[in-house]
Amino acid sequence: MKNHKTIVLSNQEISPGYFRMRILAPDYSRLAKPGQFVMFRVQRSLLPLLRRPFGIFRTGFMPADCDTMPPKEFIEIIYKVVGSGTEIMQGLHYGDPVELLGPLGSGFDLNLTSGDNILVGGGIGLVPLYMLAESIADPSRAEVLIGGRSRDDIITVTEFERLGVKTFVSTEDGSIGDAGLVTKVLEQRLEQKPKARVFACGPMPMIRAVEKICRSKGVALQVSLEELMACGVGACLGCVVKGEGHTTERPSYLCTCTVGPVFNASDLAWDNHDHASGAVSYGGCECGEKR
């Protein structure tokens, strides 16, 4: 965990409104685990003041500018332009200075990836699932269910296919893949693979629906959550979610940044989760969006 004052290596639009940014990030391929995130600072200014959390899409190396230099280590993040912070981000080019704090948070529990795995992602929620898919020992037994509102929101399909992971695409308006919600596809796939373990990341209504399905079928589920946060290191207590058994008398609040962002679904309180994770439906703050 360190704050790197670093630079942007590349920044490309991969689908209307979605960008993939490559950032110079020493040590990340050794340190970063699937499901972890960075607190990203777009510029040293008052707007936006706070950093924003972004899930790590992947880490890697690229050739240096000249032969005598070691290869450059990078991370990639994917973001959707939704506010003033991400509007500044989309205008960044090679060499622009940015800051990365991380890698932060817990990752997915990779001990649970043997056997059949089903990855469920909605929109930008595919980001942490890619690094998870890269780490799965037997990709042929993994499948990823990619959901979105419309065809523009369907991202990273080719990347998953290259790993040898089977992909199932669905959109709410039917503009690409199956028409309907990604959770409908999940129900169908669980019929085929009733012993699969499920990993999910996406908007909170999707996460809740996935949890309901997995609970009714007795399937193990890990979820990656996104919450509004100020610090990313467990100090501000802004990003808490309610843990299993939470009551007003015996409160159990878990920091998304340090205990999460990946949780075992069984460790969270779901029935009364409306407020604890309601932040997602608010769509972030005026200055940018998360992940």
Add this chain to the structure above:
Amino acid sequence: MKRKEKVIKNVNMQVEIAGITLRNPIMPASGTFGYGEEYAPYLDLNSLGAIVTKGLSLNPKAGNNTPRVCETVGGMLNAIGLQNVGIEQFIYQKMPFLEQFDTPVIVNFFGNTQDEYGEVAARLDELPGVAGLEMNISCPNVKHGGIIFGTDPQAAFAAVASVRKRTSKPLIVKLTPNVTDIQVTARAAEEAGADAISLINTLTGMAVDVKTRRPRLANTIGGLSGPAIRPIAVRLVHQVVQAVKIPVIGIGGISRAMDALEFLIVGAKAVQVGTANFVDPNAMATIITELENFCLEEGIDDINDLIGTLEV
């Protein structure tokens, strides 16, 4: 050939507040630094003037619903609701970590009632590892977070006086800016036996999501912090310095040494850094270095020579 020795002049950065010796005037503001351990990977806690903990109560406190934080122009709103582990867990789980460091630990605390304030203070008084207490009579985000004590000078006097009876440790009282005349509250705290005053806590504020037409915070109203509030904080510190004889600690929107200097010049003996810790976990270390460099450049040997030198 004899090498010419480079002359490095040292600046005395040490200040004293209510009997606590600080190696420099920079410390975190309560609630922005957890219990210290959260920031230990990024910052040498031994470089700080003091460590100020998250506010503690007699029993663990759950805090408010989420969303609890939200960014606004040049600052942020928060309504955490004083979530904390409670005094007993603090003593057994957090205090041993803090005792490893050679930095004074100031414990921030609050109570629901006057008696509870006294009880927490008495418990903290027994701990040798605690250098001083910061009494929070100013949290805007909970009904009983002390704001009723902070906005009514008589209640403030009574609460501070009752805490004073229970502890012999240095007692700092943290004031709210959400009052008409801050000098009245400050004098009440001084007369009741406070050894120092810290200010400001957050200013109450509100933000609305125009699409959902809901407040951005679950608590509706929150506390505004960050660079946006600094001019207000400097003004209030200036006014309190005029009103009391005890030392004052300045808080509000400090993110650079230049910001800290404004508070020192108007008369604060030390400052607390809050929201800037969230923006840059290394912010306080940078401020300390910048502050030392400023003194070197300006030919100031002792930071105390700078305090309260405002020319009007």
